[in-house]
Amino acid sequence: MSDQGEQKSFQERIDNGETIEPKDDMPDRYRKQLIRMMSQHAHSEVVGMLPEGNWITRAPSLRRKMILLSKVQDEAGHGLYLYSATETLGASRQEVIDQLLEGKAKYSSIFNYPTLSWADVAVIGWLVDGAAIINQTMLARSSYGPYSRAMVRICKEESFHKKQGYEMVAKMADGTPEQQEMIQDAVDRWWWPTLMMFGPHDEDSPNSAELIKWGVKSKTNDELRQSFVDRHIAEAHEVGLEIPDDELEYNEETGHWEFGEIDWDEFWNVVKGNGPMNKERIKARREAHENGKWVREAAEEYARKQKLSKEKAS
Numbered sequence: 001m002s003d004q005g006e007q008k009s010f011q012e013r014i015d016n017g018e019t020i021e022p023k024d025d026m027p028d029r030y031r032k033q034l035i036r037m038m039s040q041h042a043h044s045e046v047v048g049m050l051p052e053g054n055w056i057t058r059a060p061s062l063r064r065k066m067i068l069l070s071k072v073q074d075e076a077g078h079g080l081y082l083y084s085a086t087e088t089l090g091a092s093r094q095e096v097i098d099q100l101l102e103g104k105a106k107y108s109s110i111f112n113y114p115t116l117s118w119a120d121v122a123v124i125g126w127l128v129d130g131a132a133i134i135n136q137t138m139l140a141r142s143s144y145g146p147y148s149r150a151m152v153r154i155c156k157e158e159s160f161h162k163k164q165g166y167e168m169v170a171k172m173a174d175g176t177p178e179q180q181e182m183i184q185d186a187v188d189r190w191w192w193p194t195l196m197m198f199g200p201h202d203e204d205s206p207n208s209a210e211l212i213k214w215g216v217k218s219k220t221n222d223e224l225r226q227s228f229v230d231r232h233i234a235e236a237h238e239v240g241l242e243i244p245d246d247e248l249e250y251n252e253e254t255g256h257w258e259f260g261e262i263d264w265d266e267f268w269n270v271v272k273g274n275g276p277m278n279k280e281r282i283k284a285r286r287e288a289h290e291n292g293k294w295v296r297e298a299a300e301e302y303a304r305k306q307k308l309s310k311e312k313a314s
């Protein structure tokens with residue numbers, strides 16, 4: 001779409017709240033931005049299975065194990081919907097997965113932190129899924145049909161994830177002194193990395209303005225981060241947990257919590273591949289990809305044979 005008139009009518013469709021579908025004309029840059037964002041999102045879901053997956057074999061009860069297994073499987077499913085949705089834009093699954101395995105693609109910084117205790121599983125459900133829901137509820141209204149529809153289903157599943165996480169947080173916060181200490185320690189370690197999930201401040205976010213113009217995002221990174229903080233401070237206080245931020249202050253006039261500054265050096269360091277777990281995460285994904293090679297080959301062979309027999313029959 002190079003013609004200015006076409007670009008204008010595309011923008012009019014967006015401004016009228018129309019949904020853009022795979023076969024519609026769209027500016028190259030719109031397509032590229034979506035491929036970037038959706039493939040990073042798919043990678044985040046799949047890499048995001050690793051920190052919690054680490055605890056499946058050590059869950060404290062059968063009930064907790066079943067919930068965690070189901071949650072981690074859900075994340076795999078989210079990755080699949082999102083890879084499929086990205087394929088509708090012409091980016092093959094192979095291509096985007098190769099970018100991840102070669103260390104060229106970004107995925108959410110949050111998954112490069114270690115899960116040191118069972119309490120981390122509770123806090124990931126509460127905070128990380130809580131942050132994901134706030135971001136993804138907005139994306140469920142995004143202008144690109146396959147992305148927004150995937151988000152509707154994903155958000156429903158993430159709501160269950162958050163609930164099971166918060167239930168566990170509340171139980172531990174009301175438990176023995178050791179359990180209380182464990183859960184507070186997990187909140188202390190995950191709070192700031194979770195705030196980083198929303199991305200850089202608006203003035204440092206090169207993509208936001210364009211994504212908002214095209215109706216992919218409808219809120220900025222800082223607006224979403226503020227909603228997250230307001231909601232989760234109330235939830236922390238409800239169960240008697242402290243938020244590790246000395247600068248937290250409720251502003252009566254705005255009705256919002258004011259909070260301290262994120263360590264942006266830490267954020268960019270993690271995004272650039274130097275976080276505590278980046279190398280292990282990529283190593284685990286490469287191994288999983290290698291181990292799944294026979295399945296891909298078998299599926300390709302099956303598809304090839306099906307095609308041949310259909311051709312023979314017609």
Ligand code: FAQ
Nearest residue numbers: 041044045048107108109132196197198199205206207208
């Ligand atoms: N980590 O200009 P902006 C989940 C990069 S799913 C790494 O502000 P944008 C479910 C950004 O890509 C979590 N990189 O970018 C779950 C860009 O680099 P690029 C994932 C980050 O796109 C729960 C550069 O910085 N969710 O948790 C991060 O406008 C539990 C400049 O940034 C999504 O992916 C970061 N945190 O806004 C799974 C949602 N932040 O590409 C398992 C979809 C920024 O130009 C367990 N994505 N960067 O080289 C989005 O909403 C947006 O893409 C943002 C970034 C908000 C992530």
